[in-house]
Amino acid sequence: MKISAFHLMxxxxxxxxxxKRYPSVWVTPPWWELSDPARVGQYYNWxxxxxxxAARAGFDGVCTNEHHQNAYxxxxxxxIMGAVLAKATNDLPVAIVQMGATLPTQNPPIRVAxxxxxxxxxxxxxxxAGLPLGSPMDVNLCYGITPMEHRERYREAFAxxxxxxxxxxxxxxxxxxxxxxxxxxxxxxxxxxxxxxWVPGSxxxxxxxxxxxxxxxxxxLSYSGAKSAKxxxxxxxxxxxxKGRDANPYRAGFLQLxxxxxxxxxxxxxxxxxxxxxxxxxxxxxxxxxSPPGNQDYRSLEATARTPMRFAVNPKELRYRDFVEKGxxxxxxxxxxxxRLQEEVVKGLRVGNLMVLLQIGSMPHELTLQxxxxxAREVLPSLRPVWENEGWVNHWWPEKLRARFESTQAxxxx
Amino acid sequence: xxxLNGTHARTLPVWQNRVSMRVLSKGEGPALIFFxxxxxxxxxxxxDSLAQxxxxxxxxxxxxxxxxxxxxxxxxxxxxxxxCYDELLEQxxxxxxxxxxxxxxxxxxxxxxxxxxxxxxxxxxxxPIGLWRDDAPVTNWMMLNQQEMQSYxxxxxxxxxxxxxxxQPEDETERVTAQVGLTWAMGSTGKFIWPIPDKGLKKRIHRxxxxxLLIWGxxxxxxxxxxxxxxxxxxxxxxxxxxxxxxHAPHLEQPAxxxxxxxxxxx
Numbered sequence: 001m002k003i004s005a006f007h008l009m010x011x012x013x014x015x016x017x018x019x020k021r022y023p024s025v026w027v028t029p030p031w032w033e034l035s036d037p038a039r040v041g042q043y044y045n046w047x048x049x050x051x052x053x054a055a056r057a058g059f060d061g062v063c064t065n066e067h068h069q070n071a072y073x074x075x076x077x078x079x080i081m082g083a084v085l086a087k088a089t090n091d092l093p094v095a096i097v098q099m100g101a102t103l104p105t106q107n108p109p110i111r112v113a114x115x116x117x118x119x120x121x122x123x124x125x126x127x128x129a130g131l132p133l134g135s136p137m138d139v140n141l142c143y144g145i146t147p148m149e150h151r152e153r154y155r156e157a158f159a160x161x162x163x164x165x166x167x168x169x170x171x172x173x174x175x176x177x178x179x180x181x182x183x184x185x186x187x188x189x190x191x192x193x194x195x196x197x198w199v200p201g202s203x204x205x206x207x208x209x210x211x212x213x214x215x216x217x218x219x220x221l222s223y224s225g226a227k228s229a230k231x232x233x234x235x236x237x238x239x240x241x242x243k244g245r246d247a248n249p250y251r252a253g254f255l256q257l258x259x260x261x262x263x264x265x266x267x268x269x270x271x272x273x274x275x276x277x278x279x280x281x282x283x284x285x286x287x288x289x290x291s292p293p294g295n296q297d298y299r300s301l302e303a304t305a306r307t308p309m310r311f312a313v314n315p316k317e318l319r320y321r322d323f324v325e326k327g328x329x330x331x332x333x334x335x336x337x338x339x340r341l342q343e344e345v346v347k348g349l350r351v352g353n354l355m356v357l358l359q360i361g362s363m364p365h366e367l368t369l370q371x372x373x374x375x376a377r378e379v380l381p382s383l384r385p386v387w388e389n390e391g392w393v394n395h396w397w398p399e400k401l402r403a404r405f406e407s408t409q410a411x412x413x414x
Numbered sequence: 415x416x417x418l419n420g421t422h423a424r425t426l427p428v429w430q431n432r433v434s435m436r437v438l439s440k441g442e443g444p445a446l447i448f449f450x451x452x453x454x455x456x457x458x459x460x461x462d463s464l465a466q467x468x469x470x471x472x473x474x475x476x477x478x479x480x481x482x483x484x485x486x487x488x489x490x491x492x493x494x495x496x497x498c499y500d501e502l503l504e505q506x507x508x509x510x511x512x513x514x515x516x517x518x519x520x521x522x523x524x525x526x527x528x529x530x531x532x533x534x535x536x537x538x539x540x541x542p543i544g545l546w547r548d549d550a551p552v553t554n555w556m557m558l559n560q561q562e563m564q565s566y567x568x569x570x571x572x573x574x575x576x577x578x579x580x581x582q583p584e585d586e587t588e589r590v591t592a593q594v595g596l597t598w599a600m601g602s603t604g605k606f607i608w609p610i611p612d613k614g615l616k617k618r619i620h621r622x623x624x625x626x627l628l629i630w631g632x633x634x635x636x637x638x639x640x641x642x643x644x645x646x647x648x649x650x651x652x653x654x655x656x657x658x659x660x661x662h663a664p665h666l667e668q669p670a671x672x673x674x675x676x677x678x679x680x681x
Contacts, residue, residue: 141557146608148486148601176490288559294601294608298483301597305590 001346001386002397004061004097005054005372006255006355008073009047009081010282011035012362019284019316026070026137026285034071046365047075048084053369054358055085057376060401061095061128063355066102067135068142072282077101079115086123093401096123097355099200099219100130104150105143108178109157110185113164117189125190126398130198130219131158133207136295137285148294151206153177158214165194196396198253198353203232204300208239211251217353217396219253223283224313225327226344229254233349249387250352250394256345257329258356260374264332270367271360272320275329278361279315329360334378341379346386352394354383419457421472425479428501432488435502436479438472441465445511446680447503448472449519451663452555453579454599460665463673468512468680473502475519477602480595486602492613495606496525503533512680513624516540516665517636518603521615524645528618537624538676541662543637545619545644546612553636556604567662569633575666619648626652627679629672631660653679 014034015021022029051062062085064078075081078098086096096119101112112131120127133139133154140147156175163171163183170184189195197216201207211218218236222229233252240251259275261267296304315328323329330340345351358375359368394402421438428435438457446468448461455474464470476498477486489495499522503511513534515523520542527534543552555563564571564580580596583589607613626649630642639656646652655675657664665672 140608144609146605147556148605148608152487286557286559289557292556292601292604293597293599294556294604298594298598302590302594305594305597 001249001352001354001383002060002095002394003380003383004063004095004353004355005051005059006063006065006099006357007047007051007359008065008067008282008357009043009075010073010278010359010361011040011071012043012364013039014071014277014281014362018281022284024285024289025072025282026067027141027289029069029071040074044081046368047359048081050359050365050368050372051081051085052088054372054376055089055092055094057372058380059094059372059376060397061097061355062089063097063099063130065099065130066132066138068138070137072285079119082119083122086119086126089126090124095126095128095398095401097128097198098130099198099221099355100132102132102134102138103157103161104134104139104145104153106157108180109160110164110180110183112157113161113185114187116195117165117185117187120189120191120195121187125400127189127191127195128198128396128398129195130200131161131216132200135290136292137289140292140295141289146294147292149177150295151297155210162194162197165189191398196398198396200253203229203235204296205235205303206297206300208236211236212239212243212245215395217251217253219255219353219355220349221255221355223255223257223279223328225256225329226254226348227327229349233351237350247350248352248392248395249350249390250392250396252349252351253353253355254345254349254351255355255357256341257360258337258341258358258375258379259329259331259360259371260334260337260379262333264336267331267333268320268324271329271331271363271371274361274363274367275320275323275331276361279318279323279328282361283315334374337375337379338382341383342386346383352387352392353396419462421457426502426505428498428505429488429494433476433485433498434479434482435476435498436474436482437502437506438474439469441468441470443468445508446470447508447511447513447523449513449515449522450475450478451517451519452600452603454478454595456578458578458666458669460669460673463669464514464676467677471506471508471511473499475522475599475603477605478595478599483598483602486605489605492525492606495522496529499526500530500533509533510535512536512538514538514540514676515542517543517662518607518611520544521607521611524619524622525615527624528615528621531621531623534622534624536680537622537626538629538679539626539645540629540665540672541631541634541637542628542641542645543607543611544613544615545641545648546610547640547644550638550640552611552641554609555636556600556608566635569631569659569661569667573667575660575663575669578666579663616648619645622649625679627675628652628654629664629675630654630656631662631664631667632656632658633660634662636662
């Protein structure tokens with residue numbers, strides 16, 4: 001299986017009473033009260049250094065993502081980060097996983113196709129093209145896209161990007177949201193017919209269908225762990241089966257928060273406050289903003305209203321031990337983390353493309369590197385072979401990097 | 415077909431048969447068209463009171479009719495919506511009528527009167543949206559939770575008026591239906607105004623020729639009363655009536671006062 005290091009680039013030094021003083025971490029947090037550009041420059045550089053550290057430590061991929069107007073994770077342009085990472089890892093067998101540039105807010109959306117093609121060219125064909133719908137906070141509240149048009153815009157942009165990468169002839173695109181008379185993408189990606197596509201989702205039924213119909217890797221970016229994701233991912237696999245596709249685990253991606261230390265007790269001592277900072281401050285968003293009226297299609301809206309499970313638990317009432325117990329965070333000794341990741345996440349949800357968030361909330365730079373280092377040495381090697389004996393091909397990974405496991409095995413066997 | 419509260423319901427196809435418009439009608443007398451606000455059509459005492467003197471026709475905005483949520487996907491913008499209403503009135507055989515609207519519905523009424531001046535005999539607008547002032551932004555109710563929304567819309571969030579929009583039925587299935595209906599109604603109407611309800615009415619409003627009454631809740635926190643002056647400035651001869659003890663929905667909080675004002679004006 002493939003394991004990638006995910007990063008949000010959060011504000012690491014929010015005031016202790018942040019969630020009491022301000023209504024939201026997203027959309028409305030006041031920059032002038034909370035941030036300093038020079039300090040934020042340091043955050044960006046730490047973020048890049050941490051992802052490069054992960055690349056050198058043996059992770060299979062490094063992931064960046066796009067968000068706006070928030071202290072939770074503010075890489076408004078993931079492709080700027082991706083460009084730095086692509087250039088700096090040209091000597092490494094690591095995938096550049098853009099999770100990614102938000103399609104519905106790009107105007108015209110072929111900008112994403114262009115920038116991703118650039119990244120694929122710069123990285124020598126190591127790009128994974130995440131094509132996210134974008135969160136309602138980013139797309140509807142910050143970038144002004146009408147909630148009811150959000151998905152429709154996304155689908156049109158998705159089709160346009162796919163065609164722009166692959167078309168041999170110049171074509172005209174007469175869409176509802178985009179009209180272009182001469183689409184002729186420069187450059188084109190190295191990977192043919194196009195880079196592997198991942199579509200991140202948050203459990204919306206309609207996205208399952210979309211992911212399977214388009215043969216992409218569906219990635220559940222969850223902060224509430226495998227236990228609460230089980231029903232959701234089972235739903236996805238049901239759609240996969242129903243549509244007659246194979247049960248290739250690489251069809252699924254999952255994001256898991258992980259902290260590792262020498263012992264379980266040491267992990268609590270080192271990481272508890274950073275985990276609580278993340279859940280109490282970084283996710284401090286009014287519930288209604290996750291789904292402004294019209295954002296969910298009618299079918300999903302009805303389903304959610306009937307089973308309102310997503311906001312059943314208020315994370316602000318939970319502490320470190322609750323997060324660990326519930327599996328929101330998998331934390332502890334290497335043995336604990338190995339076992340839980342394998343059982344709950346990888347096997348439990350049938351995940352081939354695992355993403356791990358190792359810099360969490362206020363976690364400082366040195367501690368992040370420590371977490372990454374321990375994970376890379378003590379956890380990652382045991383996870384890598386999980387699906388190998390079943391013979392699946394990871395069609396959703398850059399072809400030139402797929403064989404990494406086999407080659408490292410061969411090398412160690414020599 | 416009979417509808418709620420003794421209304422007569424009929425469904426008329428418009429827009430190349432892609433949109434089925436349901437209209438609830440009640441009463442006798444000259445035709446009056448009522449356009450509901452962003453929270454769906456609720457037949458209420460205000461409409462009952464008007465129905466004593468008029469034949470009230472209240473169409474449901476596309477998407478808000480039970481059983482036809484996806485109709486809204488056939489309309490792309492405000493222009494499509496106004497054309498649909500022109501087609502609807504054509505089908506109903508209503509050439510000219512008194513037009514009344516609330517909030518988003520008042521914006522629709524105003525747009526219709528600007529696009530087709532002959533269609534609106536007289537125009538009564540209850541806390542319309544559709545204009546914008548940087549010094550008094552219209553509150554985006556779609557960003558509020560239900561409790562906040564109630565307190566923004568109503569002078570008395572616990573009053574009977576609020577119950578008309580936000581009543582929580584005892585029965586679980588009914589509660590889910592009501593919740594889904596409310597959210598989808600906001601989404602379907604919000605489609606035409608997100609993220610700022612200024613879609614160019616200021617360029618067209620001079621075309622409104624109908625005598626116009628502006629009714630405004632004195633405590634409106636969605637569209638502050640300064641907008642009454644803004645509308646009055648742009649519609650020749652418009653008159654403002656401020657309603658005390660009411661927020662953004664004076665016809666629900668002070669139904670007797672508002673129906674008297676409207677009846678008086680339309681007489």
